[in-house]
Amino acid sequence: MARKTMIEAIRDAMDVSMGRDERVVVFGEDVGFFGGVFRCTQGLQAKYGTSRCFDAPINESGIVGAAIGMAAYGLRPCVEVQFADYVYPAYDQIVSEAARLRYRSNGDFTCPLVVRMPTGGGIFGGQTHSQSPEALFTHVSGLKVVVPSNPYDAKGLLISAIEDPDPVIFLEPKRLYNGPFDGHHERPVTPWSKHELGEVADGHYTVPLGKAAIRRQGSSLTVLAYGTMVYVAEAAVEETGIDAEIIDLRTLLPLDLDTIIASVKKTGRCVVVHEATLTSGFGAELASLVQENCFYHLEAPVVRVAGWDTPYPHAQEWDYFPGPARVGRALMSTMEA
Amino acid sequence: MTDAGMLRFHVPEPEVRPGGAPDFSNVPIPKAGSVPRPEVDVDPRTIRDLAFSIIRVLNRSGEAVGPWADSLSDEELLEGLRHMMTLRTFDARMQMAQRQGKTSFYMQHLGEEAVSCAFRKALSPGDMNFPTYRQAGLLIAGGYPMVTMMNQIYSNEADPLKGRQLPIMYSSKDHGFFSISGNLATQYIQAVGWAMASAISGDSRIAAGWIGDGSTAESDFHAALVFASTYKAPIVLNVVNNQWAISTFQGIARGGSGTFAARGLGFGIPALRVDGNDYLAVHAVAKWAVERARRNLGPTLVEYVTYRAGAHSTSDDPSAYRPKAESDAWPLGDPVIRLKNHLIQKGIWSDERHAQAEAEILDTVIAAQKEAEQHGTLHSGNKPSMRDMFEGVYEQMPPHLRRQRQQAGV
Numbered sequence: 001m002a003r004k005t006m007i008e009a010i011r012d013a014m015d016v017s018m019g020r021d022e023r024v025v026v027f028g029e030d031v032g033f034f035g036g037v038f039r040c041t042q043g044l045q046a047k048y049g050t051s052r053c054f055d056a057p058i059n060e061s062g063i064v065g066a067a068i069g070m071a072a073y074g075l076r077p078c079v080e081v082q083f084a085d086y087v088y089p090a091y092d093q094i095v096s097e098a099a100r101l102r103y104r105s106n107g108d109f110t111c112p113l114v115v116r117m118p119t120g121g122g123i124f125g126g127q128t129h130s131q132s133p134e135a136l137f138t139h140v141s142g143l144k145v146v147v148p149s150n151p152y153d154a155k156g157l158l159i160s161a162i163e164d165p166d167p168v169i170f171l172e173p174k175r176l177y178n179g180p181f182d183g184h185h186e187r188p189v190t191p192w193s194k195h196e197l198g199e200v201a202d203g204h205y206t207v208p209l210g211k212a213a214i215r216r217q218g219s220s221l222t223v224l225a226y227g228t229m230v231y232v233a234e235a236a237v238e239e240t241g242i243d244a245e246i247i248d249l250r251t252l253l254p255l256d257l258d259t260i261i262a263s264v265k266k267t268g269r270c271v272v273v274h275e276a277t278l279t280s281g282f283g284a285e286l287a288s289l290v291q292e293n294c295f296y297h298l299e300a301p302v303v304r305v306a307g308w309d310t311p312y313p314h315a316q317e318w319d320y321f322p323g324p325a326r327v328g329r330a331l332m333s334t335m336e337a
Numbered sequence: 338m339t340d341a342g343m344l345r346f347h348v349p350e351p352e353v354r355p356g357g358a359p360d361f362s363n364v365p366i367p368k369a370g371s372v373p374r375p376e377v378d379v380d381p382r383t384i385r386d387l388a389f390s391i392i393r394v395l396n397r398s399g400e401a402v403g404p405w406a407d408s409l410s411d412e413e414l415l416e417g418l419r420h421m422m423t424l425r426t427f428d429a430r431m432q433m434a435q436r437q438g439k440t441s442f443y444m445q446h447l448g449e450e451a452v453s454c455a456f457r458k459a460l461s462p463g464d465m466n467f468p469t470y471r472q473a474g475l476l477i478a479g480g481y482p483m484v485t486m487m488n489q490i491y492s493n494e495a496d497p498l499k500g501r502q503l504p505i506m507y508s509s510k511d512h513g514f515f516s517i518s519g520n521l522a523t524q525y526i527q528a529v530g531w532a533m534a535s536a537i538s539g540d541s542r543i544a545a546g547w548i549g550d551g552s553t554a555e556s557d558f559h560a561a562l563v564f565a566s567t568y569k570a571p572i573v574l575n576v577v578n579n580q581w582a583i584s585t586f587q588g589i590a591r592g593g594s595g596t597f598a599a600r601g602l603g604f605g606i607p608a609l610r611v612d613g614n615d616y617l618a619v620h621a622v623a624k625w626a627v628e629r630a631r632r633n634l635g636p637t638l639v640e641y642v643t644y645r646a647g648a649h650s651t652s653d654d655p656s657a658y659r660p661k662a663e664s665d666a667w668p669l670g671d672p673v674i675r676l677k678n679h680l681i682q683k684g685i686w687s688d689e690r691h692a693q694a695e696a697e698i699l700d701t702v703i704a705a706q707k708e709a710e711q712h713g714t715l716h717s718g719n720k721p722s723m724r725d726m727f728e729g730v731y732e733q734m735p736p737h738l739r740r741q742r743q744q745a746g747v
Contacts, residue, residue, distance in 0.1 A: 025534075025537060051536075051537045052537075056564075057560075057563050057564065057567060059556075059559075059560045059563060059564075061526065061556060061557055061560050062526050062557070062560030062561070062563065062564050065523060065525075065526030065527050065529075065530060065557060065560060065561075066526055066527070066529055066530030066533060066560075066564050067530060068527045068530060069467070069526070069527035069528060069529060069530025069531035069532070069533070069534065069544075070530045070531065070533060070534040070537075072515065072527065072530075072531055073465075073530075073531045073534035073535060073538075074534070074538075075534045075537065075538070077530075089556070092520065092523060092557075093523060093526075093557075096518060096520045096523060097518060097520070097523050097527065101516060102729055102730070102731070102732070103501055103729050103730050104498065104501055104502050104506070104508070104516055104518075105498065105508035105510075105516035106497060106498045106499050106501065106508070106729055107729055108497075108508045108509065108510050108516060109508065109510060109515065109516050110732070141730050142730050142731065144731075165731075165732040166731045166732055210735065210736075253735075254735035254736060254737060255736075255737065257736065257737070258736075
């Protein structure tokens with residue numbers, strides 16, 4: 001047991017998986033000798049050799065396409081796309097191929113594949129290093145979509161994803177790599193070494209896909225969040241003094257609807273928070289599900305707080321990012337409605 | 338300094354359009370037997386000219402000549418002829434079944450039978466093809482049951498794919514036939530990944546990727562070539578150049594590159610062009626490329642020069658974009674007739690035996706069709722259940738799909 005950063009936890013998950021199962025291979029741009037631009041694969045090539053962990057040409061469609069072929073062969077590839085913003089060349093391979101292979105071949109071929117990618121903003125990455133494309137994947141039948149929010153979950157969820165028989169999109173909130181960022185960009189971030197969720201068990205353990213976690217028990221309002229927004233919501237709740245229940249979804253697909261319904265039926269109010277753009281975002285699905293399943297328990301309209309429907313800006317990063325002030329206002333207005 | 342003047346936009350055009358006289362004088366056809374056969378461990382840099390020639394074995398008299406001849410026994414040649422004839426008959430019956438409304442769609446191989454039938458015989462058990470929609474010869478020549486193919490085409494109750502796929506998008510892992518996507522070129526890089534996995538695992542099995550001339554323009558083609566080249570993947574990268582991508586002539590995808598095979602040269606991948614209507618040449622080149630892959634010598638790109646004598650699919654009418662007689666003018670002839678003439682020339686076949694074989698094959702195909710139709714066709718008889726529709730999206734059905742299945746009342 002040791003405190004780890006999210007980067008170390010993710011690396012540990014791959015290390016443990018590669019050690020247990022020689023079918024697990026890891027590759028991507030800068031992933032091999034160097035260990036990835038965020039260092040998530042550091043040391044894996046030295047430990048497992050170049051045929052288990054290696055550098056790939058800069059071609060995301062090629063990386064995912066080759067991984068699909070490997071998965072069909074019987075390996076368990078876990079590939080890295082350097083930034084979620086770069087996944088689009090691989091979108092066809094993910095949507096038309098990985099997601100449908102089991103279905104279209106009636107199980108003759110399957111695709112146990114993990115596509116890891118850093119997601120979200122808050123690092124002054126501009127349009128091409130900040131996007132949150134999760135809704136593009138939750139819309140696709142055949143995929144699973146995971147967004148961890150802390151080192152313990154990141155390791156357990158990634159091991160589950162690697163062991164899963166179907167393709168998993170694993171989105172790593174890069175602003176959380178080193179600490180639980182709560183949106184107060186002007187303040188220093190607490191490192192994971194000082195946070196209880198930085199406590200990561202050694203060796204093999206899993207956090208199951210499809211199970212949410214209640215981060216804060218509360219009775220007046222339910223906040224549905226994932227990734228970085230879990231901590232932004234925590235800050236907003238603390239600053240407004242509202243007794244909110246905060247649900248960290250962890251897996252967007254399959255979704256832990258039972259936990260959501262139980263909470264909203266208890267609190268009667270719901271605010272959905274994500275960093276991705278508002279329109280057709282995953283929040284729309286969440287708001288819909290809450291409405292369909294909890295309508296007669298709701299005392300206020302379901303409110304969404306999300307990134308504005310603009311490309312992710314550079315200079316205006318903190319005007320764009322749905323920080324604790326915006327989330328706090330939504331909580332207050334939902335309580336007053 | 339030259340006077341550049343106004344810029345001019347260039348769009349390539351085929352030599353002839355409907356109404357014109359077919360003209361293939363721009364397609365240089367080397368004499369059969371004239372292209373050398375290098376050793377498989379040759380330095381790829383020394384055989385670059387093979388990407389611009391055409392390897393041919395059967396000459397106009399039906400004789401097998403030159404260094405690429407003699408890769409097959411008499412029995413194997415007779416079997417090859419039977420495979421091609423079976424595929425052609427199968428196509429004719431299924432084309433007709435589509436016209437009769439028994440299925441929604443069909444794609445035939447007319448004129449291209451040699452490519453997949455002969456290639457299949459160069460593979461070993463366990464090797465994996467990543468085919469396009471026009472390589473059913475891999476299944477026919479691999480002994481896959483015709484009835485099962487028809488069940489898939491009819492999407493009937495015995496369809497191994499449970500009615501989930503368009504007709505002819507077969508899948509059979511046991512027969513080395515990867516699930517056909519229908520999206521173009523995606524399978525090419527997957528084939529490379531499969532081959533990489535085989536090498537990573539210290540296996541002996543190799544992969545074969547398949548793509549058409551038109552789809553070589555897709556980014557995934559280039560991804561496949563760079564990955565295959567970088568990792569020296571044990572793969573044969575097949576390009577079937579049948580001259581037409583639906584209505585678009587091959588010049589649109591090829592651009593200024595002399596040939597499709599030449600695409601391999603920039604990647605350092607040895608590239609060969611072969612007469613795709615010559616069963617013996619296809620087999621000999623396939624065998625050469627397969628051996629290279631198996632011996633850790635890396636990928637080989639093979640361009641099969643052939644001609645799509647039929648329509649692209651049952652939804653296509655070629656008379657709208659190419660002369661009707663173009664197929665007859667194709668200088669490489671018909672693969673079935675060419676092999677038939679070779680076998681007659683060898684004294685092991687005759688017109689009478691050919692006619693008899695045609696009749697037998699037709700009977701076999703009709704019998705298979707009757708059996709398949711007992712399991713239903715697309716719009717009549719039994720078909721996969723609505724419950725099947727919800728199965729197999731994931732290994733374990735997630736809660737949201739279970740709820741939707743309940744909503745649907747199954």
